[in-house]
Amino acid sequence: MSKVGIIGVGQSKFVRAYPGSIREMVFESFKEAMGDAKMKEKDIDATIVCSAPEYDKQRSPSGVFAEYLGLNPQPTFYAESLCSSSTTGLRLAYSLVKSGLHDAVMVLGFQKMSEISAAESQERMGRGADIQWEAPFGTMMPAYYAMFARGHMAKYGTTPDDLALVRLKASKYAVFNDRAMIRKELTMDAFTAPNPLGNILSSPLRVGDCCSNADGSSCLIVASEKKAKEFSEKPVWIKGLGSASASVNMAGREVFYSLPAATEAARQAYAMAGMKPDDIDVAEVHDCFTIAEVLAYESLGFAKPGEGPALIRAKETYKEGKIPVNVDGGLLSKGHPIGATGGSQVRTIVLQLRGEAGDMQVKDPSIGLVHNVGGVGLYANVTILGRE
Amino acid sequence: MSQQNIFYPGALEEKGGRLVQMGNKCRDCGKTFYPAVELCPFCSSEQVEKVPLSPVGTLFSFSVTRVPVGRFKPPIIGGYIDLPEGTRLFGQIRADLKDVRIGMRVKVETGVLWTEKDGMEVLGYYYVPCEAEGGGAE
Ligand SMILES: [Zn+2]
Numbered sequence: 001m002s003k004v005g006i007i008g009v010g011q012s013k014f015v016r017a018y019p020g021s022i023r024e025m026v027f028e029s030f031k032e033a034m035g036d037a038k039m040k041e042k043d044i045d046a047t048i049v050c051s052a053p054e055y056d057k058q059r060s061p062s063g064v065f066a067e068y069l070g071l072n073p074q075p076t077f078y079a080e081s082l083c084s085s086s087t088t089g090l091r092l093a094y095s096l097v098k099s100g101l102h103d104a105v106m107v108l109g110f111q112k113m114s115e116i117s118a119a120e121s122q123e124r125m126g127r128g129a130d131i132q133w134e135a136p137f138g139t140m141m142p143a144y145y146a147m148f149a150r151g152h153m154a155k156y157g158t159t160p161d162d163l164a165l166v167r168l169k170a171s172k173y174a175v176f177n178d179r180a181m182i183r184k185e186l187t188m189d190a191f192t193a194p195n196p197l198g199n200i201l202s203s204p205l206r207v208g209d210c211c212s213n214a215d216g217s218s219c220l221i222v223a224s225e226k227k228a229k230e231f232s233e234k235p236v237w238i239k240g241l242g243s244a245s246a247s248v249n250m251a252g253r254e255v256f257y258s259l260p261a262a263t264e265a266a267r268q269a270y271a272m273a274g275m276k277p278d279d280i281d282v283a284e285v286h287d288c289f290t291i292a293e294v295l296a297y298e299s300l301g302f303a304k305p306g307e308g309p310a311l312i313r314a315k316e317t318y319k320e321g322k323i324p325v326n327v328d329g330g331l332l333s334k335g336h337p338i339g340a341t342g343g344s345q346v347r348t349i350v351l352q353l354r355g356e357a358g359d360m361q362v363k364d365p366s367i368g369l370v371h372n373v374g375g376v377g378l379y380a381n382v383t384i385l386g387r388e
Numbered sequence: 389m390s391q392q393n394i395f396y397p398g399a400l401e402e403k404g405g406r407l408v409q410m411g412n413k414c415r416d417c418g419k420t421f422y423p424a425v426e427l428c429p430f431c432s433s434e435q436v437e438k439v440p441l442s443p444v445g446t447l448f449s450f451s452v453t454r455v456p457v458g459r460f461k462p463p464i465i466g467g468y469i470d471l472p473e474g475t476r477l478f479g480q481i482r483a484d485l486k487d488v489r490i491g492m493r494v495k496v497e498t499g500v501l502w503t504e505k506d507g508m509e510v511l512g513y514y515y516v517p518c519e520a521e522g523g524g525a526e
Contacts, residue, residue: 123458133423134478135502136395136512138453138460146451147468153447154490202453249466251422252477256449 004097005228005235006385007104008037008221009347014247015336016180017114018215022058023068026110026217030069033219037231037235041070044101044221049078049108050085050309054124057115065108080339083288085109087342087381091241091271093222096260101225102185103227109344110217111337121213130249141208142289144250144376146202149291151256153204156306163290164191165312167208167332170287173319174329176359181214182336192304201285204233209290213274213292218343234354239367240273240384242266244375257306261375262299266371269382277301280323280384281365282352284345284374287330295372300382324362346383354388390503395512397422400498403440409513411475412436420473443496443498444518450481450488459502469494469515480514484488493518 010032012018018025027259034040049062058064066076066101081088086109093105104169113121125141145273152158167186176179178287190208228235242265247253253260270276277300285296294308301312302323328334330346331341340375349368370383394400402409411422420441428436443454450467452511457464465481465488482497495518500509 042431130478132396137466137478137480137514138457138464139466139478140453140457143451143453143457143466146453147449150447150451169480199453200454201450202455205451249478250428251478256468 003225003228004094004223004238005223005227005232006350007221007223007232007235007240008033008039008219008352010034010036010219011179011340011344011347012066012217013179014214014216014337014344015213016181016214016335018112022061022112023064024085025112025215026065026108027069029217029340031107033221037221037222037230038267039104039305043104044074044106045104045108046074047071047076047098047108048089049076050089050107050343051082051111052082052085053080053182055111055113055116055121055338062303071106080380083216083286083336084219084342084372084379084381085339086372087370087383088243088374088379090220090222090342090383091243091381093220094238094241097222097224098284100186104221104223107220107222107343108217109219109342110342111336111339112215113213114215117285118213134247136354140202140304141376142205145289145291146205147250148256148295148376149289150206150211152291152294156309158294158309160206161188161191162309162313163209163294164188164206166287166290166293169312169318170240170326170330170332172359173327174333177329177334180329181212182333192374193276199367202361203290205291211336212330215241216335216337216338216340218340218345218347218367220343220346236353236385238351238383240269240270240271240275240382241385242268242270242382244268244380248375248378250376254364257301257372259295259380260379261370261380262296262373262382265380266300267371269384273384273386275367275384279367280369282327282349283323283325283369283371285330285371286350287332287334288343288373290332292373293330295324300369300371316370319362320359327360327362328357342370342381345370345372346385348384353385389424390507390509392511395501396435400511400513401438402431407511409498410438411441411442411473413439420475422477424473436519441475441496442473445471445494447481447488447490447492447494448476450486452488464470467515481516482514483517486501487517497515
């Protein structure tokens with residue numbers, strides 16, 4: 001069976017408000033990935049553009065980018081699954097290459113959230129939830145994840161300070177990530193009111209438990225085994241892919257202490273790779289909220305159900321721990337430009353597996369995992385990558 | 389009198405001079421569900437009929453949002469309510485914060501959710517605590 005590899009990765013710096021246009025913002029990650037893969041525009045057979053369209057002023061951005069980046073006349077099209085859009089793009093790229101239809105496919109993720117006001121963005125984010133049966137009653141993303149935090153606390157005795165530990169870890173590693181938006185190490189004092197991070201946003205979540213909107217782009221180049229070996233000395237191979245969904249309306253979820261779509265996506269990815277949680281050397285998980293990282297530990301089998309908080313308390317997800325998680329600062333510190341986030345997570349794992357992660361480098365990893373979730377566990381993609 | 393509109397047509401119906409939440413009951417498997425979708429989510433039967441929902445339920449989970457969201461001012465208490473017929477729905481809880489906890493009994497009320505800029509009153513449902521009252525299906 002022929003393999004499918006990732007041979008180029010790029011990411012713009014994630015910022016609060018990118019000063020240029022979306023074309024220039026996307027060009028930053030494009031240029032880095034093309035340089036990384038040592039490819040020319042003609043080497044790219046197709047481009048998949050990923051974002052959450054409710055934030056985009058530009059309609060149908062695929063054509064705009066293909067023109068600007070010199071990728072005509074090759075096909076270009078769009079993939080969307082909210083915050084997990086760019087790993088959905090990766091899944092599509094894999095199948096396009098695996099099918100033999102294309103040899104090299106680009107996955108271009110982007111979001112320029114500052115194009116609209118914060119209030120407008122909050123309202124639009126709420127519309128990612130059920131606009132008919134939930135949004136009329138005044139909901140927003142933190143309120144949903146807050147209910148999952150409350151559910152986990154009620155079931156397992158998790159505390160707000162357990163959750164804060166996830167943010168402290170993220171802040172420690174973001175200092176080493178030159179692409180992260182918030183690069184300041186925090187201590188538990190930051191979580192005490194009147195410090196702004198200590199204020200309750202949606203109980204029991206504090207402001208410090210939540211990631212921030214950002215502008216940014218990410219770019220991945222996916223290639224067939226033949227093409228990968230031709231262009232790259234250190235291709236990273238896609239070993240396992242899992243993808244699942246769950247009801248939009250939370251009323252359709254049985255429990256509020258786990259995300260079944262993520263658990264199912266993980267099961268598929270492990271099965272395809274023929275691996276188990278113990279085989280993973282480094283992971284990137286979707287920590288849009290601190291509770292989301294704890295839920296990810298449990299979905300991915302790094303901890304048993306209810307034992308996620310113990311894992312972070314024991315610092316097992318730190319760089320020197322049993323399973324390092326989000327040692328690039330995570331969404332919590334990097335910022336979360338919706339459509340670019342999954343690609344940024346994949347880039348980090350690719351750099352880790354190539355031994356090129358600088359001060360973030362985990363000791364000699366050979367298998368890495370990316371967990372990328374859209375909405376409140378509405379969509380979930382789990383991807384396992386390896387050196388061999 | 390100001391203009392009034394139900395937030396989603398058919399979600400509430402007038403019965404005995406007051407607005408009542410309506411779900412669908414499946415004639416084949418006997419289960420009741422909300423929202424009142426055309427196809428039974430349990431057995432895919434199309435044999436469904438509109439029925440009033442139980443007015444009293446149990447609070448499954450909730451959060452208290454401390455920032456404004458759209459037209460609503462904080463604190464906004466939102467939660468999922470389990471009804472005895474086995475369906476779960478989302479709504480605001482209008483109560484003193486200190487009285488709200490998972491597992492509490494809540495009772496539906498209907499009325500104005502918000503007023504549009506042009507004066508249009510949007511009607512819907514919300515929940516209030518009802519610890520003292522016996523609950524369950526009508
Ligand atoms: Zn039925």
